[in-house]
Amino acid sequence: MKEDQVSGLAELCAPGFIVQEVANALWRAIRLERISEGSAEEALRALNDMGIELHELDWAQASQGLGVACDLNLTIYDVSYLFLAEKMRVPFITADERICEAARERFRILHIKDYL
Numbered sequence: 001m002k003e004d005q006v007s008g009l010a011e012l013c014a015p016g017f018i019v020q021e022v023a024n025a026l027w028r029a030i031r032l033e034r035i036s037e038g039s040a041e042e043a044l045r046a047l048n049d050m051g052i053e054l055h056e057l058d059w060a061q062a063s064q065g066l067g068v069a070c071d072l073n074l075t076i077y078d079v080s081y082l083f084l085a086e087k088m089r090v091p092f093i094t095a096d097e098r099i100c101e102a103a104r105e106r107f108r109i110l111h112i113k114d115y116l
Contacts, residue, residue: 013053013088015080022047055084072102082107 026040035043057065057080065079072079078099085092091108094100100111 011053012050013055013084015077015084016054016056017077017080018052019054021077055087057083068106072106074099074102078103082109 023044026035026043029035030037030040061080061083062076065076065083068074068082069076069079074082078096081094082092082099082103086107091110092099092103093110093112095112097111100109103109
């Protein structure tokens with residue numbers, strides 16, 4: 001990644017619902033016997049130790065996000081990540097091609113494949 005693109009990216013942040021999203025994905029992986037319950041718990045502890053700053057979406061932001069989600073054909077979850085990156089004045093970094101294509105003209109987005 002270029003130096004000017006990573007300034008200010010040292011701190012990690014995410015919408016608060018990421019906790020439920022990750023925990024649910026790990027639960028599903030346990031159910032499909034892809035990982036053990038112990039490994040899932042270890043992953044959650046490791047994520048906690050990373051100190052990811054969690055941000056909650058309020059009703060006004062949800063209302064604004066709904067309009068953007070409808071305009072761009074993205075989920076409210078996806079738009080919440082985009083709004084947070086915009087609020088934090090950092091680019092949204094993703095591996096999701098669909099989000100990149102849909103939101104590239106409206107939000108500052110970096111696709112991770114461009115830096116691997």
